[in-house]
Amino acid sequence: MVNPGDMQIKFVPGTAGYVLEDVPHFTDYLPHLPTYPNPLQDNPAYSVVKQYFVNVDDTVTQKIVVHKDSPRGVHFRRAGPRQRVYFESDEVHACIVTCGGLCPGLNTVIREIVCGLHYMYGVNKILGIDGGYRGFYAKNTVTLTPKVVDDIHKRGGTTLGTSRGGHDTSKIVDSIQDRGINQVYIIGGDGTQKGAAVIFEEIRRRGLKVAVAGIPKTIDNDIPVIDKSFGFDTAVEEAQRAINAAHVEAESIENGIGLVKLMGRNSGFIAMYATLASRDVDCCLIPESPFYLEGRGGLYEFIEKRLKENGHIVIVIAEGAGQDLLSESLQSMDQQDASGNKLHQDVGLWLSHRIKEEFGKKKMPINLKYIDPTYMIRAIPSNASDNVYCTLLAHSAIHGAMAGYTGFTVGPVNGRHAYIPFNDVGKAALFNKPAELLEPRDIAEAKKEELPATSLLDGENCKETKVNK
Numbered sequence: 275m276v277n278p279g280d281m282q283i284k285f286v287p288g289t290a291g292y293v294l295e296d297v298p299h300f301t302d303y304l305p306h307l308p309t310y311p312n313p314l315q316d317n318p319a320y321s322v323v324k325q326y327f328v329n330v331d332d333t334v335t336q337k338i339v340v341h342k343d344s345p346r347g348v349h350f351r352r353a354g355p356r357q358r359v360y361f362e363s364d365e366v367h368a369c370i371v372t373c374g375g376l377c378p379g380l381n382t383v384i385r386e387i388v389c390g391l392h393y394m395y396g397v398n399k400i401l402g403i404d405g406g407y408r409g410f411y412a413k414n415t416v417t418l419t420p421k422v423v424d425d426i427h428k429r430g431g432t433t434l435g436t437s438r439g440g441h442d443t444s445k446i447v448d449s450i451q452d453r454g455i456n457q458v459y460i461i462g463g464d465g466t467q468k469g470a471a472v473i474f475e476e477i478r479r480r481g482l483k484v485a486v487a488g489i490p491k492t493i494d495n496d497i498p499v500i501d502k503s504f505g506f507d508t509a510v511e512e513a514q515r516a517i518n519a520a521h522v523e524a525e526s527i528e529n530g531i532g533l534v535k536l537m538g539r540n541s542g543f544i545a546m547y548a549t550l551a552s553r554d555v556d557c558c559l560i561p562e563s564p565f566y567l568e569g570r571g572g573l574y575e576f577i578e579k580r581l582k583e584n585g586h587i588v589i590v591i592a593e594g595a596g597q598d599l600l601s602e603s604l605q606s607m608d609q610q611d612a613s614g615n616k617l618h619q620d621v622g623l624w625l626s627h628r629i630k631e632e633f634g635k636k637k638m639p640i641n642l643k644y645i646d647p648t649y650m651i652r653a654i655p656s657n658a659s660d661n662v663y664c665t666l667l668a669h670s671a672i673h674g675a676m677a678g679y680t681g682f683t684v685g686p687v688n689g690r691h692a693y694i695p696f697n698d699v700g701k702a703a704l705f706n707k708p709a710e711l712l713e714p715r716d717i718a719e720a721k722k723e724e725l726p727a728t729s730l731l732d733g734e735n736c737k738e739t740k741v742n743k
């Protein structure tokens with residue numbers, strides 16, 4: 275089996291340190307395929323727009339903060355429609371699959387792939403794979419038409435179902451081949467994109483004219499390179515309701531403590547952004563920045579200080595935070611989900627008990643309300659801005675597949691949509707972090723991995739984990 279890490283990336287060097295990290299194309303292994311004029315040329319909705327098509331040489335830079343003499347760095351191929359395509363409309367047989375955890379916007383992406391293929395490229399054969407990767411070989415498919423998907427974007431979840439585990443590359447590619455599918459749209463997180471990478475490699479090994487396009491999904495926002503993952507905004511917005519409730523409860527009672535646990539398996543993006551947006555949070559605890567409970571500078575000391583000053587405190591904790599402390603005091607669970615992701619213990623519940631215990635010992639009465647909106651923030655439909663974003667992702671994926679690109683993930687890099695090699699999406703999520711949220715630990719990690727120093731330049735502006743009002 276091919277490991278995603280073993281895959282070759284097409285590096286195209288240019289002058290002044292310019293590097294294009296290109297994505298694979300059919301012509302890399304099927305050199306003599308015919309091309310056709312893009313049907314969008316004749317579409318009245320598009321033909322009026324000046325310069326609708328993307329120039330084949332357009333690229334998007336990963337690094338926009340540069341110095342006079344610094345190399346121009348890594349670039350990605352710009353997403354968008356091309357003048358020539360590698361499929362005739364009635365030749366396309368597409369399929370869509372969703373894998374991993376839920377995320378607001380999954381249905382919007384599905385809807386826009388179906389509608390985009392149909393209305394922009396005249397495609398009529400689109401299958402939905404039921405229940406994630408294993409659905410390729412273990413379940414029936416559903417036929418997707420614009421009518422079938424018409425209002426699915428108004429619902430949370432994924433109309434196709436999803437799953438973890440069950441990725442069997444040979445069986446999946448056999449199923450793709452047997453069904454005559456030639457465009458595969460794969461929506462999912464880092465694990466899913468790794469799975470997509472091995473599917474692509476197997477397809478290339480078999481010499482099939484099948485485009486594999488990934489659409490990155492995770493509310494954790496921990497996919498590198500791209501600016502932001504879809505559904506993240508919606509999740510942060512929904513988290514405000516929980517924080518608000520915690521604040522109302524805490525400030526209405528003497529020594530009130532509102533504690534909210536938010537998703538983020540190994541990343542604190544949701545917790546941090548929800549905190550910054552709310553302004554009601556006194557303390558935000560994230561996995562990227564370790565904390566401790568006792569002694570000077572510890573959490574107990576901070577809580578006591580805040581209660582004495584303000585009479586109440588609101589704490590937000592990401593689900594992956596403090597797991598080292600939990601395993602010290604509880605028996606280590608060491609369990610995994612079906613995809614091999616480590617299952618965390620409930621840090622919110624644990625912290626509630628510890629705080630109650632500590633202030634009980636101190637004989638300082640407190641009133642702690644623990645709110646755990648975990649699945650509520652991701653099982654909802656996407657908001658307006660995520661809907662627009664999902665549409666752009668779906669369209670970028672379609673244009674790329676039609677133009678013969680394959681083995682790529684779509685996403686915005688510094689605001690411009692681009693085609694990114696699968697490999698890049700499997701790396702650590704450091705690039706994704708806003709400079710002002712970088713921690714010294716990030717910098718140490720990055721140095722260990724010998725990432726280009728330039729990607730960390732802005733990290734000098736570090737910030738403490740505790741967010742004071």
Ligand SMILES: Nc1ncnc2c1ncn2[C@@H]1O[C@H](COP(=O)(O)OP(=O)(O)OP(=O)(O)O)[C@@H](O)[C@H]1O
Pocket residue numbers: 373374375376406407408437438439440441462463464465466467468469470472491492493494612613615
């Ligand atoms: N290295 C890998 N190679 C092949 N398949 C993989 C790999 N990692 C994960 N997968 C498959 O990808 C699918 C989704 O993986 P996972 O459960 O880790 O979720 P994810 O895509 O990372 O989404 P999220 O973590 O945001 O919920 C699963 O079916 C899993 O078997």
Ligand SMILES: O=P(O)(O)OC[C@H]1O[C@](O)(CO)[C@@H](O)[C@@H]1O
Pocket residue numbers: 375376463492493494537538539593611652
């Ligand atoms: O309980 P499930 O569905 O396996 O998913 C939980 C995980 O999925 C995510 O929402 C996305 O990775 C994480 O924040 C969370 O740990």
Ligand SMILES: [Mg+2]
Pocket residue numbers: 374463464465492
């Ligand atoms: Mg994941």
